[in-house]
Amino acid sequence: MTRSAVCKAVLLLACSLATHRGAFAAGAREGATPVRLTVATVNNPDMGIMQRLSGEFTAATGIQLSFVVLPENELRQKVTEDVGLGSGRYDVVTIGTYDTPIWGKNRWLISLEPLFARMSAANRDAYAREDILPTIRAALSYNGEQFALPFYGESSMVFYRKDLFARAGLTMPREPTWKQIHDFAVKLRGLDGCYGIVLRGLPGWGEALAPFNTVVNAFGGRWFDESWRPAFGEPAMAEAWRFYKRLLNDAGEPNPTTDGYTECLAIMQSGKAALWYDATVSASALEAPDSKVAGRIGYALAPSARRGNTGWLWAWSLGIESSSRHPAEAFRFITWATDRKYITLVGRRVGWAQVPPGTRASTYSNPDYQAAAPFAGMVLRSIQDADYERPTLLPVPYKGIQYVSIPEFQSLGEAVSQQLAAYISGQKPLEQALADSQAAALKVARDGGYLKERPPASHTQ
């Protein structure tokens, strides 16, 4: 075969392929491919239930769903990378009260106000946005615009083993102090082979720093003073660090720096701890049929020290990325997943103790939920009372209870949580850990333009 004949054959083949591909594409357009939404979500039980029930949404709307499930730390990184670099991999993202106002300000998320405005009156009444708890709704807004809908909300509280308390002759007050918690934990350590208390120690601003920051707030500490000067040198901060380590050393699980939320839940659920201080949403997992401690858990409000009302405020929420090509369909999904009807669906299919808590007032007035969730009243009070705007004893320039609501907190919180882990594990003395945290916070305050003062000429810190 001559060379020119070969070239003609190749050219002919290329043209045929191009034509057929165009035909396929045209045929596909004419056939109206169903919309597929990509949802990035965190791997916890409530999200798992949502995935299992998502077939109901697809059956009702024809909209397909693909879930990307990741642990919390990795989810946050992946989603921040996606929105920050405009990759557009996800339509719907699961984010929290920390991310939502910041991303709303950056316009990485679509404002939901125009989408709600376009809803029909009937749909708007059915959705009942006013039913969403005001503290949660405020935490998911920026400049009066809401940027995400809460899937479940939580605060923090104490979980304790009623049976072990009864055997030890102890009584848990409704609003304990941290000193009381320490004393209870020490007395209960070893009973039935249990740890006195289990607490998060895994580095990560969404891991150990969540409960730890509420301890800092309770002891009167703060991250920055009113002028954005880091406050790691204040006595109250040092006292909080010492207390957390002492509590873990005296009565906590061994080597706590490997234990995050999942590990602590597993320890408590398997009956290996007498006390646990963590997210209110854990109550449903502890009362689930597969929990070894179901029916034996008591509840108390977040402990106080110099300051009371220290429970944190968090809501895993569903937002729509501004790069999404299907915002209308995405809005249909997030309103479906946060509707009262969805809560009823979970209650009937899975169990009323497993409904997503902490988002709607109507959940807490539902007699079925009240009957199945003995913790409901305490959770509602914790969320309603959470002071997101003024979280500390002394004045601060930031919002947020278990975090500081600035974009740099992801890295600063990670760095400080690593220092906390180094201190807890005995690798660093307290003074060094606090000094390193102070240096990290000072760099953030200066580089981020928060701290306006001139640095000293000697540049010592």
Next chain:
Amino acid sequence: MHDELRRRRSRLLSLPAIIVVAVVTQAPILATLGLSLVRWIVVRPDLGITFIGLDNYADIFTSRDFYEVVLNTVVITVASLAICTVLGILFGLMLNRDFPGVNIVRTLIISPFFVMDAVAGIVWRTIILNSSFGWNGYFATLFGVKPFDFFGVHSLLTIVILIVWQWTPFFVLIILAGFQNIEPEIMDSARVDGTGWLRELLFIRLPVIMNHIEVAVLLGLIFVLKVFGLIFVTTRGGPGYSSSNLPYYVYRTAFLGWDVGHAAAVAVVTVVVTLLAIMALFRWFRRRVTEAA
């Protein structure tokens, strides 16, 4: 002239392949170099992307954390390579014999090499070394002692142990191949001369397989310097920076700190350090071979 035409045509035909390889391999390096000269914090779009020259490098070289990470990298690399080499030689000697079950033993020794970093890390962290649910916690309770703190105070040691567990099979494979290629006449002569097993090992076997050891150590150096998955899944580079190596430090700066410029600068420094280490090791081996000759 006809030959010249053919040569030119051959060069033109290989040009597409050269262009693709050059773009794929060099473009990321050039992009990283460029990013290392800017200030770009992803979570602060209001600050924009600004050219700051060598400020990122100045920040790195004045940061105490960076030197801690460099020291960790040196400790992890030297300790892992040394232990892997010794274990590679010992296991190689053992497997270079015929004994019942040698194939099963060889498979078991080599199998860790085929387990993915992340999977190996998760298994070690949650099933074996976990203080509450793992073997660590179980045996500690059995003997009435506190579980060993693998991921706290001893995090760096744990990382070295896990790297050695995973990479020793690689060394075994290469060194075993070396032992199996030694001429039998050399060993026979040694035995006839009455050489003991230790002198035979130190002065005959090891010098003969020095090329294999060199290949194993050089390749091992490249792979161990790049370890990331094991650290990510087990210690997350902590507590503090105590078990961070340079690749993990780059990740932490880029995806936790969202400081792209700073991370790019660390990445550039990492590449330079890696190249210098490989060149130094290569020269050392060449000098030893030349002296032996």
